[in-house]
Amino acid sequence: MSGSGTANIADLLTAARGGSPRAAGRLLSLVESPRRNEVLEALGPATTRVVGVTGPPGAGKSTTVGAMVAGYRARGLRVAVLAVDPSSPYSGGALLGDRIRMAEHVHDRDVLIRSVASRGHLGGLAAAVPAAIRLLAALAYDVIVLETVGVGQSEIEIASVADPTVVILNPGGGDTVQAAKAGLLEVADLLVVNKADREGADQTVRDLRTEAKVPILKLVASTGAGIPELLDAIEAHQRADTPERRSARARAQILSLAHTLLRTHPGLGDLADSVADGSSDAYAAAEQLIFGAGAVSRGPVS
Ligand SMILES: Nc1nc2c(ncn2[C@@H]2O[C@H](COP(=O)(O)OP(=O)(O)O)[C@@H](O)[C@H]2O)c(=O)[nH]1
Numbered sequence: 498m499s500g501s502g503t504a505n506i507a508d509l510l511t512a513a514r515g516g517s518p519r520a521a522g523r524l525l526s527l528v529e530s531p532r533r534n535e536v537l538e539a540l541g542p543a544t545t546r547v548v549g550v551t552g553p554p555g556a557g558k559s560t561t562v563g564a565m566v567a568g569y570r571a572r573g574l575r576v577a578v579l580a581v582d583p584s585s586p587y588s589g590g591a592l593l594g595d596r597i598r599m600a601e602h603v604h605d606r607d608v609l610i611r612s613v614a615s616r617g618h619l620g621g622l623a624a625a626v627p628a629a630i631r632l633l634a635a636l637a638y639d640v641i642v643l644e645t646v647g648v649g650q651s652e653i654e655i656a657s658v659a660d661p662t663v664v665i666l667n668p669g670g671g672d673t674v675q676a677a678k679a680g681l682l683e684v685a686d687l688l689v690v691n692k693a694d695r696e697g698a699d700q701t702v703r704d705l706r707t708e709a710k711v712p713i714l715k716l717v718a719s720t721g722a723g724i725p726e727l728l729d730a731i732e733a734h735q736r737a738d739t740p741e742r743r744s745a746r747a748r749a750q751i752l753s754l755a756h757t758l759l760r761t762h763p764g765l766g767d768l769a770d771s772v773a774d775g776s777s778d779a780y781a782a783a784e785q786l787i788f789g790a791g792a793v794s795r796g797p798v799s
């Protein structure tokens with residue numbers, strides 16, 4: 498028997514927990530498929546650390562993630578990388594580059610690298626990523642590194658689920674202005690000025706200090722200079738975690754998933770038609786979308 502349609506989830510979980518990267522890969526495919534809930538229901542409770550790495554294209558995110566994986570392995574941790582790739586026409590090439598960069602880790606059983614590219618499918622990335630994280634937590638990865646391109650709203654939303662969210666920028670004012678505009682500085686728990694081997698890194702650090710109150714680090718990801726300091730800063734942030742911060746992240750995640758579910762609700766089209774032709778109003782339709790057909794009798798939101 499083969500193919501995910503016939504896969505026994507319990508068997509796959511046993512194999513994946515025993516260290517089979519193939520089984521882990523199959524399970525990750527299943528959480529992106531209509532069998533997502535079946536997998537989620539088979540998992541016990543588990544928590545893990547999720548480090549978000551985001552920033553503009555070309556800032557050095559993948560290089561940084563590769564160096565972080567090496568750093569975590571040196572510290573004896575099992576690491577999973579989820580690379581969220583937006584559906585750009587260049588994604589094929591970029592992914593290939595990332596795979597080559599990650600090549601030193603491909604034979605390491607304690608490293609799992611996976612790209613998530615299911616935009617538009619089953620609620621898209623915003624729905625796929627939390628499920629993948631839950632699975633990887635259950636498979637006992639100590640740390641999950643989530644690489645997202647900090648351009649679209651959904652990528653920023655995904656990044657805000659991680660803790661900390663590390664925003665990677667480059668020397669020069671352009672990145673800082675762009676990051677501020679995209680809302681990236683707001684989600685940053687740590688700011689990294691990568692390519693610090695280039696001119697202007699110190700000036701960029703000074704500029705960022707006036708914009709953001711979070712720790713700012715310099716990094717040369719291509720040589721690994723600054724990686725131990727980055728991992729230490731990430732750990733310090735995680736040690737300072739509180740139940741309130743965990744709840745706030747959970748709240749953001751629930752709202753994000755709820756929004757995804759509502760956006761892809763099968764009743765949305767008919768409700769929109771009834772509001773458009775005047776037979777209903779948007780208030781009643783919104784209640785009906787959330788609470789179901791009985792909701793209209795509840796009266797207006799107060
Ligand atoms: N000079 C320099 N180049 C770097 C550094 N880190 C990454 N790069 C280069 O920047 C380019 C983009 O890196 P990549 O990791 O693919 O960026 P991403 O698009 O943010 O994932 C590649 O050519 C890297 O080799 C660095 O610290 N210094």
Ligand SMILES: [Mg+2]
Nearest residue numbers: 558559591595
């Ligand atoms: Mg990349």
